[in-house]
Amino acid sequence: xxxxxxxxxxxxxxxxxxxxxxxxxxxxxxxxxxxxxxxxxxxxxxxxxxxxxxxxxxxxxxxxxxxxxxxxxxxxxxx
Amino acid sequence: xxxxxxxxxxxxxxxxxxxxxxxxxxxxxxxxxxxxxxxxxxxxxxxxxxxxxxxxxxxxxxxxxxxxxxxxxxxxxxxxxxxxxxxxxxxxxxxxxxxxxxxxxxxxxxxxxxxxxxxxxxxxxxxxxxxxxxxxxxxxxxxxxxxxxxxxxxxxxxxxxxxxxxxxxxxxxxxxxxxxxxxxxxxxxxxxxxxxxxxxxxxxxxxxxxxxxxxxxxxxxxxxxxxxxxxxxxxxxxxxxxxxxxxxxxxxxxxxxxxxx
Amino acid sequence: xxxxxxxxxxxxxxxxxxxxxxxxxxxxxxxxxxxxxxxxxxxxxxxxxxxxxxxxxxxxxxxxxxxxxxxxxxxxxxxxxxxxxxxxxxxxxxxxxxxxxxxxxxxxxxxxxxxxxxxxxxxxxxxxxxxxxxxxxxxxxxxxxxxxxxxxxxxxxxxxxxxxxxxxxxxxxxxxxxxxxxxxxxxxxxxxxxxxxxxxxxxxxxxxxxxxxxxxxxxxxxxxxxxxxxxxxxxxxxxxxxxxxxxxxxxxxxxxxxxxxxxxxxxxxxxxxxxxxxxxxxxxxxxxxxxxxxxxxxxxxxxxxxxxxxxxxxxxxxxxxxxxxxxxxxxxxxxxxxxxxxxxxxxxxxxxxxxxxxxxxxxxxxxxxxxxxxxxxxxxxxxxxxxxxxxxxxxxxxxxxxxxxxxxxxxxxxxxxxxxxxxxxxxxxxxxxxxxxxxxxxxxxxxxxxxxxxxxxxxxxxxxx
Numbered sequence: 001x002x003x004x005x006x007x008x009x010x011x012x013x014x015x016x017x018x019x020x021x022x023x024x025x026x027x028x029x030x031x032x033x034x035x036x037x038x039x040x041x042x043x044x045x046x047x048x049x050x051x052x053x054x055x056x057x058x059x060x061x062x063x064x065x066x067x068x069x070x071x072x073x074x075x076x077x078x079x
Numbered sequence: 080x081x082x083x084x085x086x087x088x089x090x091x092x093x094x095x096x097x098x099x100x101x102x103x104x105x106x107x108x109x110x111x112x113x114x115x116x117x118x119x120x121x122x123x124x125x126x127x128x129x130x131x132x133x134x135x136x137x138x139x140x141x142x143x144x145x146x147x148x149x150x151x152x153x154x155x156x157x158x159x160x161x162x163x164x165x166x167x168x169x170x171x172x173x174x175x176x177x178x179x180x181x182x183x184x185x186x187x188x189x190x191x192x193x194x195x196x197x198x199x200x201x202x203x204x205x206x207x208x209x210x211x212x213x214x215x216x217x218x219x220x221x222x223x224x225x226x227x228x229x230x231x232x233x234x235x236x237x238x239x240x241x242x243x244x245x246x247x248x249x250x251x252x253x254x255x256x257x258x259x260x261x262x263x264x265x266x267x268x269x270x271x272x273x274x275x276x277x278x279x280x281x282x283x284x285x286x287x288x289x290x291x292x293x294x295x296x297x298x299x300x301x302x303x304x305x306x307x308x309x310x311x312x313x314x315x316x317x318x319x320x321x322x323x324x325x326x327x328x329x330x331x332x333x334x335x336x337x338x339x340x
Numbered sequence: 341x342x343x344x345x346x347x348x349x350x351x352x353x354x355x356x357x358x359x360x361x362x363x364x365x366x367x368x369x370x371x372x373x374x375x376x377x378x379x380x381x382x383x384x385x386x387x388x389x390x391x392x393x394x395x396x397x398x399x400x401x402x403x404x405x406x407x408x409x410x411x412x413x414x415x416x417x418x419x420x421x422x423x424x425x426x427x428x429x430x431x432x433x434x435x436x437x438x439x440x441x442x443x444x445x446x447x448x449x450x451x452x453x454x455x456x457x458x459x460x461x462x463x464x465x466x467x468x469x470x471x472x473x474x475x476x477x478x479x480x481x482x483x484x485x486x487x488x489x490x491x492x493x494x495x496x497x498x499x500x501x502x503x504x505x506x507x508x509x510x511x512x513x514x515x516x517x518x519x520x521x522x523x524x525x526x527x528x529x530x531x532x533x534x535x536x537x538x539x540x541x542x543x544x545x546x547x548x549x550x551x552x553x554x555x556x557x558x559x560x561x562x563x564x565x566x567x568x569x570x571x572x573x574x575x576x577x578x579x580x581x582x583x584x585x586x587x588x589x590x591x592x593x594x595x596x597x598x599x600x601x602x603x604x605x606x607x608x609x610x611x612x613x614x615x616x617x618x619x620x621x622x623x624x625x626x627x628x629x630x631x632x633x634x635x636x637x638x639x640x641x642x643x644x645x646x647x648x649x650x651x652x653x654x655x656x657x658x659x660x661x662x663x664x665x666x667x668x669x670x671x672x673x674x675x676x677x678x679x680x681x682x683x684x685x686x687x688x689x690x691x692x693x694x695x696x697x698x699x700x701x702x703x704x705x706x707x708x709x710x711x712x713x714x715x716x717x718x719x720x721x722x723x724x725x726x727x728x729x730x731x732x733x734x735x736x737x738x739x740x741x742x743x744x745x746x747x748x749x750x751x752x753x754x755x756x757x758x759x760x761x762x763x764x765x766x767x768x769x770x771x772x773x774x775x776x777x778x779x780x781x782x783x784x785x786x787x788x789x790x791x792x793x794x795x796x797x798x799x800x801x802x803x804x805x
Contacts, residue, residue, distance in 0.1 A: 021367075026167055027618055028366070029165055029167050029366065030167050030618065030620070032366065032367060032370040033162050033163035033165060033167065033200070033370065034162060034197075034620065035197055035200070037367065037370055037371040037374050038367065038371070039371070040374070045397070045400075046401070046404065046405075048404060048409075048503050048504055048506060048507060049404060049405065049406045049407075049409035049410055049504055050505075050506075050507035050508070051507060052507045052510065053503065053506050053507075053516070053621065055400075055404075055503065055623060058197070059194075059196045059197045059374075059378075060193070060194040060195070060196050060197055061194045061197045061622060062396075062622065062623040062624075063620050063621070063622050063623070064503055064506075064620065064621040064622075064623060065620060066506070066510060066516070066618075066619070068616075069618050069619075069620070113622065114622055114624040139537070140537060163370075168540055169540065193625060195377075195380075195381045195384070195385055196374075196378055196381040197377075199376075199377035199380060199381065200373055200374060200377050203373050203376060203377060204373065218627075221625060221627065225392060225625075226387050226388045226389040226392045227385055227386075227387060227388070228385070228386050228387070228388050229384060229385050230383075230384050230385075230386070233383060233384045234380065234384045237380045237383060237384060238380070248630055275372055275373050275376045276372065277368065277369060277372045278372065280358070280368075281358075281365065281369065281372075284354070284357050287357050288350070288353065288354045288357055291350060291353060295346045295347060295350060296347065306354070307369070309350055309351055309353075309354035310354050310357070310358050310365060311365055311366060311369055312351070312354075312355065312365070314351065317347055317348060317350070317351050321347055321348070324347070
């Protein structure tokens with residue numbers, strides 16, 4: 001998947017679709033269980049005042065990840 | 080009654096979970112995502128008739144309480160808040176083990192009305208383990224505030240289980256919830272949960288594995304669900320089943336000896 | 341039994357059946373469940389109005405904004421402290437007046453009954469006095485702070501605090517949820533330790549547990565408040581005094597948070613090294629807290645708690661102090677002898693023997709430290725009524741030689757000393773390992789001692805005191 005970027009590179013307000021998860025085992029399962037299944041729409045809401053973590057809208061819930069976690073979620077930006 | 084597997088089985092496994100009144104009372108499990116107001120529902124139903132402790136052998140908080148409805152007493156067990164039952168964490172393991180082995184008479188899945196999509200993930204998983212499910216759509220007042228309307232009947236039909244809207248903080252919907260719990264627990268209503276359909280490959284595999292599961296484990300645990308877990312390579316579940324079998328067999332042996340003595 | 345083996349075999353068989361598709365299976369299964377969930381939701385949920393304002397987002401845009409996020413956090417903290425401090429003034433005075441009125445009546449009763457002096461001393465001047473002091477000083481602030489904090493929690497603000505502060509915790513090698521457990525420690529450190537269960541990884545849970553004591557619990561607030569107010573010159577209005585006390589407490593709290601982060605960093609680099617675990621923080625929608633219910637339940641709760649603790653811990657402590665102050669060993673009272681014995685070491689820290697002894701005797705509960713200190717100073721064990729800050733200043737500064745250094749060291753040690761008995765007991769119960777419990781006791785105390793000794797040495801070397 002080659003126009004995929006890691007989620008943490010998207011700016012505030014962007015929307016994207018999940019293409020792939022760059023994680024294995026437990027981490028992968030946790031991300032999946034939160035709803036980050038390939039094809040899911042994710043909206044980047046905002047960053048913490050100190051830059052990290054980042055809050056996302058995933059299927060109606062607001063969930064914040066640290067940069068390192070968000071990096072594992074590969075997405076393709078949509079308008 | 081006697082020493083059938085059913086009668087000794089369920090209460091002895093419940094004893095393993097430290098459920099008081101293991102054999103005779105109706106046991107209701109309360110499941111749900113974190114942040115859904117599940118503890119508010121628990122507190123509203125049980126009032127002061129509750130106490131907290133730990134799940135045996137784990138440092139996971141556990142609350143047990145009771146409420147009375149229609150002249151009957153129901154024991155309510157508050158399972159840890161989890162996003163799923165795939166045993167990614169101790170909480171999920173505890174919740175799953177309880178649903179699977181202690182076989183509550185009914186399970187209430189508390190979902191957040193303002194965030195239905197994410198919350199139904201857990202509800203659907205619970206419905207794969209047990210048929211006796213009631214979905215409690217909590218925070219209905221918050222949903223109203225957000226101008227959301229949830230068609231409860233449609234939801235109930237889509238899921239195949241009773242659905243009760245509540246706003247537990249204000250006490251709204253609680254008596255309907257207790258009535259629904261009672262109906263399901265006493266067998267007056269028999270929910271038929273709608274099954275999640277997996278991909279063709281997975282469904283085919285389930286069809287092949289399920290009969291073998293039935294042969295070995297019998298029908299005590301939902302065989303379709305176990306088959307699915309096996310296909311998913313869930314070693315933890317397998318270990319749990321083995322553990323409970325061991326406990327069962329040794330307790331049955333003990334009980335049998337006691338009768339003979 | 342062969343059923344165990346048979347179950348194990350099932351797993352192998354299933355693996356063979358699914359064959360080489362195993363890799364994508366997990367993804368596929370979760371996707372199927374979510375697809376179902378999505379479809380049902382679309383079908384069942386509708387919106388009654390096209391113009392919906394997303395209040396949660398609007399509020400969060402301010403509360404977690406780069407510009408306003410931190411100021412608002414400090415603002416809220418300051419407001420809570422201020423309301424606690426200012427609001428507690430009048431109830432405290434009122435309670436103190438009532439208690440001392442009763443004490444005088446008790447004294448009359450004892451005289452009327454011709455009771456022996458020592459009995460009067462022990463029961464009235466010792467036990468009852470300590471009880472009265474603790475309740476009138478501790479109950480109002482606790483009965484105000486706890487409800488306020490619970491309201492904040494109920495409303496959903498705490499995850500936002502964790503969201504704002506997480507970068508610091510990440511740099512300190514700590515889990516993101518430690519911000520939450522740390523916040524709980526403001527109410528009570530034992531509760532904070534239990535809250536650490538929300539941190540799954542044992543290593544990070546331990547870091548959170550061991551550092552929880554660096555934020556001052558409610559029991560330590562009055563001590564810090566009294567000391568902060570102490571160094572206000574002249575007579576100022578109650579409002580100004582409260583404002584300055586609030587500032588002092590806020591500064592101490594920020595210092596406590598800084599120490600928490602530093603010690604977490606230290607632990608994660610030395611004793612408790614390891615990989616940071618993944619953490620997801622959910623920011624739930626704001627909910628309007630049920631103000632009435634929370635206030636009533638919390639106030640009643642706290643009142644019962646403070647009263648029972650006062651009976652069980654403060655009262656006996658008061659009795660003990662009186663006994664120590666009124667019995668001699670050699671030609672000094674036991675109290676003075678103990679204080680003198682501690683004095684050399686205490687002096688190094690900028691404290692005196694009585695202060696150190698008060699901390700030691702205050703081990704069961706932090707709220708009795710200050711009462712014990714005052715009672716020891718007014719030795720003879722009677723709780724002279726501290727009618728005003730001026731009385732307190734006179735006692736400490738004029739009669740017992742307190743300087744700004746003494747005040748500072750006392751405040752710092754109040755922040756950084758061993759956890760109270762309840763907290764240590766809780767830690768042992770949670771961790772089930774006496775080594776960590778011991779470390780939990782030594783770590784804050786050690787750090788407190790080091791900081792005090794350093795400040796004292798510096799101040800003396802620079803002739804600042």
